[in-house]
Amino acid sequence: EIVLTQSPATLSLSPGERATLSCRASQSVSTFLAWYQQKPGQSPRLLIYDASERASGIPARFSGSGSGTDFTLTISSLEPEDFATYYCQQRGDWLLTFGGGTKVEIK
Amino acid sequence: EVHLVQSGAEVKKPGESLRISCKVSGYTFSNSWITWVRQVPGRGLEWMGRVDPYDSDTTYSPSFEGHITMSVDTSINTAYLQWRSLKASDTAIYYCARHLHWFDPWGQGTLVTVSS
Numbered sequence: 335e336i337v338l339t340q341s342p343a344t345l346s347l348s349p350g351e352r353a354t355l356s357c358r359a360s361q362s363v364s365t366f367l368a369w370y371q372q373k374p375g376q377s378p379r380l381l382i383y384d385a386s387e388r389a390s391g392i393p394a395r396f397s398g399s400g401s402g403t404d405f406t407l408t409i410s411s412l413e414p415e416d417f418a419t420y421y422c423q424q425r426g427d428w429l430l431t432f433g434g435g436t437k438v439e440i441k
Numbered sequence: 442e443v444h445l446v447q448s449g450a451e452v453k454k455p456g457e458s459l460r461i462s463c464k465v466s467g468y469t470f471s472n473s474w475i476t477w478v479r480q481v482p483g484r485g486l487e488w489m490g491r492v493d494p495y496d497s498d499t500t501y502s503p504s505f506e507g508h509i510t511m512s513v514d515t516s517i518n519t520a521y522l523q524w525r526s527l528k529a530s531d532t533a534i535y536y537c538a539r540h541l542h543w544f545d546p547w548g549q550g551t552l553v554t555v556s557s
Contacts, residue, residue, distance in 0.1 A: 368543045370486075377536055378478075378486065380545035389545060421486055425542065429502060430476075432486040 336360055338422050338433035346441040353409040355420055355436045362402045363426025369398055369407045372435075373418045381420075382407060412438070443467035445537055445548035452554045453527050460523040461551045463537035470513075471495040474540035475520040477511060480550075481533045491540050492520060527555045 337360040347353055357367065365385035370378040380389040382398035385405060395410040409416055417440050422433040448462040463475060476491040490501035492511040499511050510523045520537055532555050538544035 370544070372486075377547040377550055378544070379547070380543055383543045383545075389543075423486075423488075423544070428500065430488040432488065435485050 335429050336363060336424055336427045336431055338424060338431055340420075340422060340433035340436045342436060343434070344437045344439060346439050347412055348441045349412050349414055351412050353407075353412055353416070353438055355407040355409075355438075357400075357405040357407070357422035357433050359403045359405075359424060359426070361426075363424040365401050366424055366426040367398075367400070367405050368423045368425075369396075370421045370423065371416075371418050372421065373415075378421065409438075443539060443546055445539060445546060447535075447537060447548040447551045450552040450554070452556070454557055455529055455555055456526050457555075458523070458525050459527055459553065460521050461535060461553065463520045463522075463548050465518050465520070465539070468539070470515055470518040472541075475511075475513070476538050476540035476544055477509075477522050478536045478538065478544070478547075479505075479533045480536065489522075489535075494520065527553075529555050529557075531555050 339358045341356045367385045369382040371381050372378040386398045397408045399406050419435045419437045421435045444466045446464045471494045474491045474493050477489040479487045489505045492499045494513045512521045534550045534552050536547050536550045538547040
């Protein structure tokens with residue numbers, strides 16, 4: 335099983351600041367990695383797929399990078415609606431797995 | 442527009458059976474897998490497995506294999522997740538999602554509460 339480790343667990347930032355979230359895989363997943371956003375009481379929403387491609391309707395302030403085992407989700411300037419929990423997910427192996435999540439909270 | 446609409450919340454006792462549903466619209470049902478994801482309240486996401494509506498082929502996570510069954514009814518564009526004997530530890534929110542390489546979009550979730 336490929337284990338995805340997300341850091342930090344919680345990120346406390348102010349609106350307008352830059353957010354950098356990390357996802358590390360226990361073995362290479364090439365670029366078969368996605369990021370999802372989940373707000374309280376809502377379903378997750380696909381943000382980034384194939385490590386760096388923005389899903390339909392996702393604002394340009396969200397960007398993804400990385401390959402192999404190290405990945406980053408960057409939010410260039412936090413908007414109030416971006417405070418949420420973010421999960422990475424890999425499909426480099428038949429057994430699909432999620433990271434434990436990073437909560438981005440208002441400082 | 443693609444929509445996945447799940448059945449409503451359920452309250453069950455340990456040992457009881459349950460089937461929850463996920464009705465899709467806006468695309469050809471047989472063209473994409475349906476994946477199911479569990480979320481214990483306040484916790485993270487766990488991939489349970491997926492079903493291919495084209496031929497009902499299933500792949501389960503080892504963590505759930507033997508305890509759940511995924512199925513589809515293509516006549517009504519609906520996927521199902523079923524338990525024969527629920528446990529208290531099955532209390533969670535269950536999401537279905539269209540699975541075409543990635544999970545997008547997701548249903549609204551079904552809360553299942555198992556308590557004596």
